[in-house]
Amino acid sequence: xxxxxxxxxxxxxxxxxxxxxxxxxxxxxxxxxxxxxxxxxxxxxxxxxxxxxxxxxxxxxxxxxxxxxxxxxxxxxxxxxxxxxxxxxxxxxxxxxxxxxxxxxxxxxxxxxxxxxxxxxxxxxxxxxxxxxxxxxxxxxxxxxxxxxxxxxxxxxxxxxxxxxxxxxxxxxxxxxxxxxxxxxxxxxxxxxxxxxxxxxxxxxxxxxxxxxxxxxxxxxxxxxxxxxxxxxxxxxxxxxxxxxxxxxxxxxxxxxxx
Numbered sequence: 284x285x286x287x288x289x290x291x292x293x294x295x296x297x298x299x300x301x302x303x304x305x306x307x308x309x310x311x312x313x314x315x316x317x318x319x320x321x322x323x324x325x326x327x328x329x330x331x332x333x334x335x336x337x338x339x340x341x342x343x344x345x346x347x348x349x350x351x352x353x354x355x356x357x358x359x360x361x362x363x364x365x366x367x368x369x370x371x372x373x374x375x376x377x378x379x380x381x382x383x384x385x386x387x388x389x390x391x392x393x394x395x396x397x398x399x400x401x402x403x404x405x406x407x408x409x410x411x412x413x414x415x416x417x418x419x420x421x422x423x424x425x426x427x428x429x430x431x432x433x434x435x436x437x438x439x440x441x442x443x444x445x446x447x448x449x450x451x452x453x454x455x456x457x458x459x460x461x462x463x464x465x466x467x468x469x470x471x472x473x474x475x476x477x478x479x480x481x482x483x484x485x486x487x488x489x490x491x492x493x494x495x496x497x498x499x500x501x502x503x504x505x506x507x508x509x510x511x512x513x514x515x516x517x518x519x520x521x522x523x524x525x526x527x528x529x530x531x532x533x534x535x536x537x538x539x540x541x542x
Contacts, residue, residue, distance in 0.1 A: 285309045288407075289323070289330045289353075291345060292337035295386040296360065300334060303411030324350035332378070332404045334358040340511070346372040358404060363436045363512070365478050366429070378402030381431040383495065384417050385502075394418065395499045401428040433475050433483060434491040439506070441468045441492060444513050444530065446504025447537040454500025457493060466529040468492060474516050477523040510537055 288304050290297045291314040301311045309331065314323055333356045337345055342361050346369065349357070357377040359369065369377050383396040394417055400408045401422040412419035422428050442453050445460065445467050456464050472485050506512075513534055520527045 286329070286331035287312050287327055289314055289327060289333045291320075291333065291335045292341070294336065295388060296382065297334075297336040299384070299386050299392055299415060299417070300336065300360075300408075300411060303413075303415045303417075304407075306414040307407070307411050309407075309411075320345075320348050320353075321350055324352055328352050330356055332356055332358050332407060334360065334408075336360055339363055339508070342368065343372075346374065349374075355403075358402070358408060362439050363515075364432055365436070365475075366432075367478060376402060378404040378408060379428060379432070380405075380408050380412075380419075381428075381435050383435065384412075392417065393499065393502075395502070396495055399427075399431055401425065429479065429481070430484075430488075430491075433472075433479065434488055434495075436475060437468055437471050437488050438492040438495045440471045440512055440516060442496070442502075442504040443506045443509035444471075444516075444533055446506070447509055447513065447533055447540075450503055450505040452500060453496045453502050453504055456504055457496045457500075463529075465489065467533070470520075470525075470527040470530050471516065473525050474519050474523065474527070477525060478519060510541065513537065 285308050287310045289312045290301055293313045293315055304311050312327060333353045335345055335357065339361050354374055357374060358380065359377050360380045360382050378400060379402055380398055380400040383398045385393045397418040397420055398412060399420045399422045405421045409419040409421050422431065441464055442456060445456055445463055468489050472483055472488055476483050513530065517530060517534060
């Protein structure tokens, strides 16, 4: 029997990973909200992997509670994830997967782009995802990982935020409202530069976002977390002193719709 894999947060995304791990022969142990992480760590102190699949707004709470013996076993898959999110919890080298597939209740999994991984357990995650039909390459280095993380963030933030104005398809957003998409993406990338502390390849990132759009053009822009994503990125803009006139204009319109 192979070493166990623990999954924290059992939603639709976790179900895809769990099925892949099981097909590869790994026993999977779920951790749900009412479970105590310390007690679970005492039961399974040395898992092969601890995959955290909670929503973005729950990630830091989980990482604060995570027992030390699990720190070098962590796998992360959240949207808008950046190195600062694990470094602030003194977690050094997690395995990170940039998820481009979607799984919604009662619907089959939809692949958009490949879902690459980097880290000590990248091969296990790649094998598991491929076992359920999801293309999942292994990245060569941290530089490539950062690009992939930021590319996904630029995609999800741009289409979600633009969708607050008009919930068209992502293909229509780019083909019919490209100026809007570029304005939003440019301001998003500025914030990503602040959050990463690095100068980022802006045009390459926009082109990478367009690859995601073209791969699944009929997907709707708006997601259930769109307004909270906009609020969060505007807080970062205020913290950094970066001007984001387009994001602020969208926020004013979206706030009126919320009221």
